[in-house]
Amino acid sequence: MITMKARVGRFRDYIEVLKPRETSLLVFIGFCAAVVAAGGLPGTDRLLLALAAITLGSGGVNGLTNYIDREVDSRMKRTRRRCLASKRIQPPENALLFCLALTAAALGLAWVLHPLCFIFGLIGTVAAVVCRKTVLCPFLGSISGCAPVLIAWFAFNPRFELPLLLLCLMIWIWIPLHVWSVMLANRDDYISGGVRYFPLSREFTKAVPVLILLSLPLLAASLALYLTDSNLGLLYLSLATILGVLMIGASARLITSTATKDAWKVYKLSAFPYLGIIFLAMCIDSWLV
16 A cells, blocks of 8 residues: 555656756746736736646656656766656656646647647647757757747737747757756766767867857847837846846856866856846836836
8 A cells, every 4th residue: 555655755756757947947937928928917817828838838848858868867976866767756658658648738728829839839849859968959959948938928929029039039049058058067977978969079168168159149139139129128128238247257257267166157047047037027027117
């Protein structure tokens, strides 16, 4: 007989498969994109439906990547304790079915919102799960990372507009910067796990300039968004500028430092502090207009 403690532990394992931290960030930027698309006041019912689709879809797709990466994860110190890598869920196909069900439910909700929500949700799903642990992974991840924003936007504003394209451009630039910085911060661990594509295929000092080259257009895209969206004010402009300069400075510091702790600082800055705060500023300015 399975005890209550065992049931709770199993429940936690299945939640962990969905990468709650990463999923939470994707849901948050989706919420903010909905606020911007709706001009500050999205309808409650439709907002809840969009957030349900983004939550289920982001969690399901994150779980699918966990399933696909489980063998590589088991060889790396940083990831070997993940529940699929450590075989806390057996057989792993149980987690696969769970994540497929969540993803299918999310796509169903996306269809109810708008056909474009479904299309970009499906594109994001496919992009996230193909070519894992290859040089294409960060770029396909950029496409997948745009899906929550696209779903949220088209749920309230089914038109392609320049602010939406700039939002997606920011995410498309941000994800390789985020991924490559964590790879540099854990260089030896990734190599021992069998991951050897860029930036690990280059010496540390030769790979670092790419981070700087990404942080510059990231700042430019964030400032261009301010110029094209009349709902954004001085709060967004100030934070986008400060955070962009900090990203450039943190990346530039790596030129004179080979310390993995400095690459880790770039990774940590590029996670919630950058993307979360900059999207929060969009929300607040949209509400204040």
